[in-house]
Amino acid sequence: MRKRPKHLACLGAGFTSVLAVAAVADSPVLSPQIPFDVTVVVPPTPTLESLQHDFDLLSWKTFVALNWPAKPDGSADTDAPIGKPNTTTVWESWKESYEIFLPKGQKPVGWHEKAPLPAACEGKGNLPVLQQMGKVAGVLDEFIQPFKTGPLVDQSGQYTRNAIMVNQPMFDDIVNNGLYSKEGQQAFLGKSDNRIAFACGSNEDKRVGAIMVKSAWKVLDASDKADEFHAVDALVYTPGNDDPDKGALIPESCSAQKVGLVGLHIVHKTQDAQQWVWSTFEHVRNVPEKTTPMSERKGPYLFYDAKADRPINEPPALPWDPSKKAVPSQIVREIPITAAAQALNQQWRGALAGTVWANYQLVSTQWPTKPAKDPKCQVPDPVNPLGSPAPSFLANATLETYNQGTVPQASSSCMECHNNATTRVTESPRTSFADFTFLLERAQSTGAKE
Amino acid sequence: MNDQNLQNFIELSALLTGLSSDHLAPSDDPVNLPPVFFATAQSGMGAAAFSNLLELFVSLKGRPEKEIAAAILDRKDSPIAQGARSIMKLWLLGSWYQPYDLKDAQKTKGDIHVVSDQAYKESWAWKIAQAHPMGYSQYHFGYWAEQPPTLEQFTGVKAKEGQQP
Numbered sequence: 001m002r003k004r005p006k007h008l009a010c011l012g013a014g015f016t017s018v019l020a021v022a023a024v025a026d027s028p029v030l031s032p033q034i035p036f037d038v039t040v041v042v043p044p045t046p047t048l049e050s051l052q053h054d055f056d057l058l059s060w061k062t063f064v065a066l067n068w069p070a071k072p073d074g075s076a077d078t079d080a081p082i083g084k085p086n087t088t089t090v091w092e093s094w095k096e097s098y099e100i101f102l103p104k105g106q107k108p109v110g111w112h113e114k115a116p117l118p119a120a121c122e123g124k125g126n127l128p129v130l131q132q133m134g135k136v137a138g139v140l141d142e143f144i145q146p147f148k149t150g151p152l153v154d155q156s157g158q159y160t161r162n163a164i165m166v167n168q169p170m171f172d173d174i175v176n177n178g179l180y181s182k183e184g185q186q187a188f189l190g191k192s193d194n195r196i197a198f199a200c201g202s203n204e205d206k207r208v209g210a211i212m213v214k215s216a217w218k219v220l221d222a223s224d225k226a227d228e229f230h231a232v233d234a235l236v237y238t239p240g241n242d243d244p245d246k247g248a249l250i251p252e253s254c255s256a257q258k259v260g261l262v263g264l265h266i267v268h269k270t271q272d273a274q275q276w277v278w279s280t281f282e283h284v285r286n287v288p289e290k291t292t293p294m295s296e297r298k299g300p301y302l303f304y305d306a307k308a309d310r311p312i313n314e315p316p317a318l319p320w321d322p323s324k325k326a327v328p329s330q331i332v333r334e335i336p337i338t339a340a341a342q343a344l345n346q347q348w349r350g351a352l353a354g355t356v357w358a359n360y361q362l363v364s365t366q367w368p369t370k371p372a373k374d375p376k377c378q379v380p381d382p383v384n385p386l387g388s389p390a391p392s393f394l395a396n397a398t399l400e401t402y403n404q405g406t407v408p409q410a411s412s413s414c415m416e417c418h419n420n421a422t423t424r425v426t427e428s429p430r431t432s433f434a435d436f437t438f439l440l441e442r443a444q445s446t447g448a449k450e
Numbered sequence: 451m452n453d454q455n456l457q458n459f460i461e462l463s464a465l466l467t468g469l470s471s472d473h474l475a476p477s478d479d480p481v482n483l484p485p486v487f488f489a490t491a492q493s494g495m496g497a498a499a500f501s502n503l504l505e506l507f508v509s510l511k512g513r514p515e516k517e518i519a520a521a522i523l524d525r526k527d528s529p530i531a532q533g534a535r536s537i538m539k540l541w542l543l544g545s546w547y548q549p550y551d552l553k554d555a556q557k558t559k560g561d562i563h564v565v566s567d568q569a570y571k572e573s574w575a576w577k578i579a580q581a582h583p584m585g586y587s588q589y590h591f592g593y594w595a596e597q598p599p600t601l602e603q604f605t606g607v608k609a610k611e612g613q614q615p
Contacts, residue, residue: 048478369478382599383577386588390480392568408567409586422591433590 028060028351032068032076032090034208035061036201037270038277038367048369048390049340055365056341059279060348062266066091066213067230067357073112083355091213091266092232094165096129100174101442105181111168121235121254130161130217130259131237150315152401154302157325158219160262160398161236164439169199170210174439182445185425189432196423196435200377201270209269209377212437216263216398218302229260229283230356238322248319262286262302263398264360267414269435274377275387276436278366278414280396284349284359287397289336303331303397315402333397334404334411337363366394366414380433389415455504459488462507465515466522466538469574473606474541481568490565491537493555494546499529506530540565544573577604580614 038058040046046054069080069087076090099115100108109115114126121129152160166174178184179196188194201209219236220226233256240252264281287304288297297306310330317327337345345361352358368387372380381387395404395412405411418436424443425432434440464471475484492500503522510518523531532549539547548561564570576583580598587593601609609615 046478048480051478369480370476380590383603384588385590388476388480390478392480408571416588419588419590432592 028064028348030064030082030351031061032065032078032082034065034211036205036207036209037203037272039203040272051367051369052365052390053340053344055273055277055367056344056362058277059266059281059362059365060344062211062268062279063264063281063360063362064348064352064357066211066266081355083352083357088232089230091165091167091211092128094167094213095171097164097166097439097442098129098131100166100171100180101439101444102180103444105183105444105446108171108175108180111171117235118237118254120252121237124235124254124256125233127233127235127256128163129235129237129254130163131239149402151320151322151326152216152303152331152398153316153326153329154218155300155305155328156219156221156223157328158221159320159322159326160216160218161234161259162217162399163215165213165215166439167208167211169208170212173198173210179423179440180443182424182443183448185423185440185443189423189425195378196432196440197376197378198269198435198437200274201268203271209271211266211268212439213267214265214399215261216396217259218262220258220260224260226258226260228285228356228359229262230360231258231260233257234259248321250321250323253323261360263396265396265399265414267436269377271377272371273367274372274374274380275368275385275389275415276418278394280363280365280394280399280414281360282363282396282398284361287331287333289333291336292332303329303401305330313402313404329401331397331401333363334395335391335393335406337361363396364391364394366391368415386415386419389413456485456488458504458508459491460484461511462504462534463487463537463541465507465518466534467541467574468607469541470606481572483569483572486565486569487537487540490546491533491540494536494548494552494557495529495533496552496555499533503530503533542573542575542578544569544571574605580604 035058038054040054041050043050064082065076067089068076068082069084070090070093071077074090074093077087080087095108095111095115098118102108116122117129154160174180177188179188198210201207217234218224220229220231235254236257236259237254238250238252241247241250260283262283263286266279266281267276269276283302285299286302288299288301294306297304299306305328308328308330310327312330312332313334314330316329341362341364349358349361366389369390370381370384370388372385372387393406393411393413397404400412403410403412415436418438421434421436421438421441423432423434423440460471460475463474467474495503506522507518510521522534525531529550536547536549539545545562545564548557548559550559551557571583571586573583578601580601582589600615601607601613
């Protein structure tokens with residue numbers, strides 16, 4: 001038989017002590033503890049399938065821990081059960097991107113302080129803010145152009161909205177290194193030894209690494225059963241546009257609305273997955289799969305109408321104006337959820353029965369099969385920086401809606417696309433790889449002369 | 451195709467290309483080209499010639515590499531030698547070069563086809579050149595200003611004296 005490469009032997013060896021526990025891990029345990037890293041179960045040598053299972057298990061455990069009710073200080077409320085109604089979850093108490101990358105590159109307020117709301121949202125209540133629609137944020141336009149993109153419209157004609165949150169280790173790395181402003185990035189990268197590299201989780205050190213979460217939400221209305229969703233009152237913010245060259249003219253607006261979670265990316269950098277672990281979850285009623293026979297497409301789905309005759313997986317016609325009702329999107333999942341992931345989903349949804357979280361499923365987890373090996377999680381592998389992701393392609397129907405599929409360079413691979421992320425700095429000394437996050441491209445300029 | 455045949459094909463390919471089996475067929479490989487290349491070579495050479503090539507290789511296993519190479523490649527006009535040359539190009543370029551006519555299968559000598567997008571992207575010529583495929587790079591912004599990794603880092607094979615390291 002083929003030889004095993006060394007790294008897997010090490011991966012396995014480091015985990016012998018947990019083997020006994022992991023072997024019976026088939027019945028899900030709901031815990032508020034965020035896993036520090038993947039736990040490799042070796043029966044007797046890991047295979048692509050067994051490792052995928054290990055990473056999928058990591059995804060579910062992380063999903064449960066992040067959705068645990070939070071205490072006012074943001075830590076998990078271990079006295080409360082998961083799914084307790086009307087509570088803020090752990091990840092929702094983290095910082096949203098707008099709180100970190102401020103106008104004029106100002107320094108964000110501390111982790112435990114509340115950042116000011118966007119001006120248009122002031123006085124409308126102390127609620128979470130949802131803003132972007134699809135991958136269309138201004139600074140990223142150019143990069144995104146080769147990809148088919150656009151907003152996702154629900155059955156009532158409303159645009160879905162997103163939010164991006166990061167945990168404290170990631171926030172600290174950004175703030176302590178001054179990466180929240182363009183000039184700060186310039187200064188950081190001016191030192192030749194510095195590179196952008198976030199903290200990684202580690203089983204050995206019992207440490208959680210940098211985690212970033214991107215969520216997709218639909219506005220709930222009379223046609224929705226609100227109790228089927230993780231639902232919150234949020235400020236739905238639409239940045240204005242007064243430049244006709246950039247699209248429809250729309251006034252800035254902000255209104256309080258009840259929204260329900262439909263998609264969730266959870267991405268964690270760990271010692272054994274230095275190219276990060278890419279988990280993605282969806283509401284079970286989002287869309288049918290491409291392979292679901294027509295007769296079985298009963299739904300009702302949130303982003304597909306069995307009775308409608310509309311082109312599949314096409315972005316809405318331009319111009320995009322979130323203040324007007326649009327034609328609902330007609331979306332199917334291009335790559336079906338594997339049988340193994342479905343089996344795991346059944347177990348975990350079973351364990352979560354009676355809570356809203358039972359209505360969510362793991363699509364899959366993308367992870368590096370040849371991870372970088374730097375003990376400090378700083379230096380990428382020079383020959384294979386991407387780390388040979390498995391599966392090769394992964395998309396969330398609500399977040400990578402229009403570039404699902406299996407065509408290299410064109411279809412959604414979380415790691416491939418995020419591998420292109422750079423800092424905001426564009427002049428000398430250097431633009432730099434941003435360790436798989438697009439967040440740093442949001443940094444604004446302080447306007448200071450260099 | 452059974453596991454043993456595939457394994458023989460990989461070992462034969464390692465001998466023909468000078469790249470180790472571990473490099474050609476890494477474990478836990480989500481792209482998994484070896485079975486695709488196996489099927490491509492089998493249908494391109496025709497099942498009988500392909501199986502002759504593998505059998506010849508198996509009968510010679512353990513002998514010095516030069517001897518095996520001579521037995522396979524020296525009779526230049528034989529389907530075995532011509533097929534073996536196409537297998538080298540297959541790994542190096544991700545394309546199948548039809549080595550001779552196969553009338554029944556409607557294959558004409560000289561036809562070339564790219565096996566798949568992944569085969570193109572993962573083919574070895576790029577790595578041997580310490581570069582990346584045209585139109586696809588996984589290297590980070592600014593890599594072009596830096597010294598590329600060594601041949602050994604890319605391929606497991608040390609550069610010879612006088613070659614670019």
